[in-house]
Amino acid sequence: MKLQLPAGDFRAYLFDCDGTIVDSMPLHYIAWKTAFAEWNCPFPEDLFYSWGGKPTREIIATLNEMHGLAMPVESLAEHKEELYFELLPQLKAIPEVLELIEAEQGRIPFAVVSGGRRISVTKALSALHLMDKFETIVGSEDYVNSKPAPDAFLVAAERLGVAPADCLAFEDTELGIAAATAAGMATVKIASPQERAEREAVRTGTKA
Numbered sequence: 482m483k484l485q486l487p488a489g490d491f492r493a494y495l496f497d498c499d500g501t502i503v504d505s506m507p508l509h510y511i512a513w514k515t516a517f518a519e520w521n522c523p524f525p526e527d528l529f530y531s532w533g534g535k536p537t538r539e540i541i542a543t544l545n546e547m548h549g550l551a552m553p554v555e556s557l558a559e560h561k562e563e564l565y566f567e568l569l570p571q572l573k574a575i576p577e578v579l580e581l582i583e584a585e586q587g588r589i590p591f592a593v594v595s596g597g598r599r600i601s602v603t604k605a606l607s608a609l610h611l612m613d614k615f616e617t618i619v620g621s622e623d624y625v626n627s628k629p630a631p632d633a634f635l636v637a638a639e640r641l642g643v644a645p646a647d648c649l650a651f652e653d654t655e656l657g658i659a660a661a662t663a664a665g666m667a668t669v670k671i672a673s674p675q676e677r678a679e680r681e682a683v684r685t686g687t688k689a
Contacts (some may be wrong), residue, residue, distance in 0.1 A: 484577050484651075487667045492647040494585065495637050495661070496578070496615075498595040498602045500533060500653035501671045504573050505605055506564075512564035517544075520552050530673060533654030534596040534628040536621045537561060562601060569608045578651065578671060582614055590616040592637040594650070596628055596657075597621060616641060628656040631664035638664070 500506040513578045517524050522544055532540060545552055557573035582591065587649050591614055595602045596605045599620030606612045638645045650661035653671040661668045672680065 484669055484671075486669060488600060489649065489667055490647075491589065491649040491667070493590050493592065493638065493641045493643040494536070494581075494670060495592045495634060495648050495650045496582075496595050497534070497650075497652045497657050497668070497671075498593050499597060500575075500673065501651050501657075502574060502578055502582070502593070502611065503605045504575050504674065505611060506511055506530070506533065506653075507674055508568040509565055511568060512561050513540075515564050516557060516561040520550060520557075522548060522550055522552065530654075530675075532656075533673075534652075534656035534660070536596050536627050537598070539627060552680075556631060562598070565601070566604055569604060572608050574609050574611070575671065579611075583609070583667065586614055590641050590643070592641055593618045594614060594633045594637045595620050596633070597609070601622075628654075629659035629663065631660050634661050634664035634666060638666075 496502050499509060510526060513524055513529060524544065538554050541552055541554045541557050545551065545633060593602055593615050597620060597633065599618055599622060602620055603612065603620050617637060617652070619633050619637045624633045624636050634648070634650060635645060638648050645665040648666045649669065650666045651669045652658045652661060652671060658668050658670060
């Protein structure tokens, strides 16, 4: 299924990574569940997806507050990332986004705009041999205020030398869409794993 793009003469495409370029959200959730189980910290799947785009350390700090826990933010974040990296051999790209990237590469510049750390992004893209597709990668180290603030997208636009209004942002989360919109960019919403599964069920006639 091809992505439906809004009308406009866009001069750059800005992509979130997790859940947008790579179908990594289910793998991230496995890593989170494994890490939090060691602290008896609940993390329901619906909450995980609603926090899509939230940096790793913010997730841990917020859950500490919610549950009165004292999980070590830095070491647990590192542990969770290592658990995720172990799952990368299972990683796949999101087909309709990969199709667009391959079709449009070279016509206009691309950037990755992630709520995750740059090392997480580069490992995921490298696992799928996609690193050479992007002119710049903006990770959580590169801005102060995380999504839904516009900072990450504004940094990417500045690096590419393209006005925000001339950028098209691709995102899978409401936080990401809000961030890109706040930056003055048009957006494309990428379906979540649940939405893709429902769409496939309808297509194949297996939906109850």
